[in-house]
Amino acid sequence: MPDNTTGRRHMDLLRFATAGSVDDGKSTLIGRLLYDSKAIFEDQLDAVERTSEAKGHGYVDLSLLTDGLRSEREQGITIDVAYRYFATPNRKFIIADTPGHVQYTRNMVTGASTADLGLILVDARHGLTEQSRRHAVLLSLLRVPHFVLAINKMDLVDYSEDVYRTILEEFTTFATKLDVPDLEIIPISALQGDNVVDRSVNMDWYKGPTLMHHLEHVHVASDRDYRDVRFPVQYVIRPKSDQHHDYRGYGGTVAGGVLKPGDEIVVLPSGMTTTIEAIDLFGQELDAAYPPMSVTVRLKDDVDVSRGDMIARIHNAPVPKQDIDAMICWMSTTPLQPRQKLAIKHTTRSARALVKDIQYRLDVNTLHRDPDATTLGLNEIGRIHLRTTTPLLADVYAQNRTTGSFILIDEATGITVGAGMINN
Structure with a gap:
């Protein structure tokens, strides 16, 4: 959608959550995405290279970019949800690196609750595990609209197409029991970089997209509810300055639908009706607001609105x-x-x-x-x-x-x- 404040193209945002069993390589994959997309600072890379060399790895341990907690490094597992931010010329990303261990299921649910896409990793040597299925079920329950199954460590099975096909068929069969509206299955090697950002020369039999290409181009705008207007009021804004002494706005995040000046709305639970006079963002008036924008709404009439109330369309309001x-x-x-x-x-x-x-x-x-x-x-x-x-x-x-x-x-x-x- 257009950026109404500047007239420039509004860069899309994709939130995705990683999931998978312990040691499937989630942290290494995220490190590879950050590294190959040039989204890390030189001093970070230098520190990772020094640590990798001190441990005698013989390679750059990209998982060190994400396993930030000392307890995670000590145990070699992800415990809490780690959020990472990066961008390419096509899209901005927020990654939720969620725990793979069963005892941290609650953390995984927290990280995936706002995700547009769920990225499930499996180890090509082991195939689907109980944790792989568990996380697929959780992502389905959370109504994450897009799934990617990344079959990792293909370098350790000699980039075998047969291994890829076996896991693909097994997961596709399992996914029929779930609500999975969109599924992409990609063979990768996070350690070597195959099919992560750059296409793999070792898997010329695979004709699908690389992981980064899919993340950049998966269509998420239609996943949000643009039909049912929902604007929970978070804050009543009344500046105390003389210049804005009569200003009264209602701040919040658009949860659904499209708000426009002139729209007739109802304030719930009071049931009072009025019209949207203007929508403000950083001191500028917008032509429209849509999820997940945070804006200030001004109403034509002086009705009683407070935190916890909701602005909706008159004939399409939620039933208390x-x-x-x-x-x-x-x-x-x-x-x-x-x-x-x-x-x-x-x-x-x-x-x-x-x-x-x-x-x-x-x-x-x-x-x-x-x-x-x-x-x-x-x-x-x-x-x-x-x-x-x-x-x-x-x-x-x-x-x-x-x-x-x-x-x-x-x-x-x-x-x-x-x-x-x-x-x-």
Whole structure:
């Protein structure tokens, strides 16, 4: 879409999350993407080269660019979500390097929740593992619209086309059980650079795109909801200067639809209707605002609007609901139990919630549902019913990942203990 403030082409942004089993090479792959796209500083590269030489690797260990935590380097695994930013002439990228180990499933869910694309790595020598399937299921549950299966370490299987075909057929069959709208399977060697940024001369039998080419050109604009206008109000802006004494705007991030001056809107939950007078961004008025832009909306009439309210179209507004049916990933060592009371945060609105019941626990390895489950433990996923004290202006997660999601918070500690996706 055009950049309305300057008239220049607005550079697209792709958020993608990496996933895979321990030692499948996620950190090395991200290091290779940063290295081959010239997105690292010389002093960073010098430090990595010195460390690699001191360890006697005989090659530049690109994983050192991303395994930033001391505990990660000591254990040789990724623990927390590491975010990396880089850009090419065609697109800007935000990478969420998520943990591969089963005990850090909650971190993986956090990193992938906002991703446009999920990048699953498998080791060509081992093929699909339990963790590979687990992460594919999680990405599917999170409604990540684009999948890439990167078959890594092809150099260790002599760049075998037969190995590639076997893993391709196995994953394609498995993906039919999931909701995978777009899938690309690419054979690569993160260590040697084959098919990462540059096309591999060792795999001339592969005719598909390189990983970087696919990341640069995968179409993500249509994945967002441009039909249903959703603007959760985050902040009421009233400057105190004499110059702007009568200015009143409402700041927030567009969660859905396209907002334009002159549009008739309704403010929820009050139900008051008015018209958008202007949309501001950095002191300039815009012709339109769309996801995921952060803007200030000014209204024609002086209606009562505060944080937690939502601006929507008059004839296409979310129905306030207090009974919530949702899938949830539990993130606390203290199990979730029926009748438990928690704080809930949905977009910019906060309330309290009661866990009415646990419908089932989902085994993300087999997709088996256990209806006899009475609790959800750390990193477990299940379907629950909630009752909130205040109606939420929510959509189904499949329709809008922003207005269809929420977090649960322990009121005593203020710690986030669950992340949910609304089903109804």
